[in-house]
Amino acid sequence: MNKHKYIEVQHAEMVFETKKGSFHALADVNLTIEQGEFTTLIGHSGCGKSTLLNLLAGLTTASEGVLLCGGREIAGPSPERGVVFQNHSLLPWLTCFENVHLAVERVFGARESGAKLRERTAAALALVGLTPAAGKRPNEISGGMKQRVGIARALSMEPKVLLMDEPFGALDALTRAHLQDELMRIVAQTGSTVVMVTHDVDEAVLLSDRIVMMTNGPAATIGDIVQVRLARPRDRVALAHDHLYIEYRTRVLEFLYHRQARPQKDAA
Known part of the structure; x- marks a missing residue:
């Protein structure tokens, strides 16, 4: 299938008004997702992953910036x-x-x-x-x-796009692994574009074409993106020993636990 640009996030900002004042959740988020691509959003708690997913779903509206799906502005929920x-x-x-x-x-x-x-x-x-x-x-x-x-x-x-917010987060490890395999099969069959929020590094590498890594909040943004060039279909057991899989996993872990851990330690 020839892929083309399908989801576009252009300079998205999200500010929530709370009793304690304004909270700047997302700052200048720019992201393009191709049709049929499986993208995961990963980062520490409070980094705006679910906020960005809710913007893509049309459940909330960005304070600034534009979000497009299929060339049309996302202005609310839609069956697509x-x-x-x-x-x-x-x-x-x-x-x-x-x-x-x-x-x-x-x-x-x-x-x-x-x-x-x-x-x-x-x-x-x-x-x-x-x-x-x-x-x-x-x-x-x-x-x-x-x-x-x-x-x-x-x-x-x-739907043209499947948006998933920690869909397997509450499940035991074996059930989670089984449903990850089921999801890979379903996506291969339907050709859906998928954006999924996860905290699980192994899940991100196993499922994704790209891993979007978010910086710590407030004013979280995209810190780095890993392109996952692993052939499909993917076998989790075989990948455990694949040097590319290990390299991608290491890159994500280094971002999350070295680059993103330091600011919190310095602020302590």
Whole structure:
């Protein structure tokens, strides 16, 4: 697939007004993401990762600057940008199928038949391997399965961009690894553009085409970007001994724990 510039962040600033005064969260953020690219945002807590993701989702509006998706300004939430949060946010009284169907109905209900909407819902659940659990409610499935339903719900809207905020952060290590592999498979199948917030260096290197490393806040910005040139599909076991994987992992760790640790120590 020929890639081209799809998401653009131009001189984005974010200032929040609080009871204690103004808080400058993001300063002069500039970023371009190609169509079909998997980009992760990584940095210490409070570096503005989730703030930037919320700007891309249209959940908040930048104080200054412009954000574009597909050449159009991001002015609010849109089905073309699906969002998956760390908290799956499923409605507990609905089944897995019904939770996904609700999103499908909101996006396609005005122009498609009930049968087509059910078909879309079933396809989204099949994509994340949850067809057998379609009739179960959230309290009847595991945490990893709940997160899969959240991913299915986002994918069911056929978004051009998938925005993920620490989607596997609350899961145990084995479940997290399994869902990382599932996500790589899904993205390869759908060709989605993905922007994901993570604290996990290994997760960032495993999944990404590029790792965007944020400086410490306040007034956080992009400190460096690592281009991850690892062939796909990726095997986590084989990569553990790959010299390029180790090099990328080391670069991110050095940024986070040397370049970004010093200012905090000096201020102490």
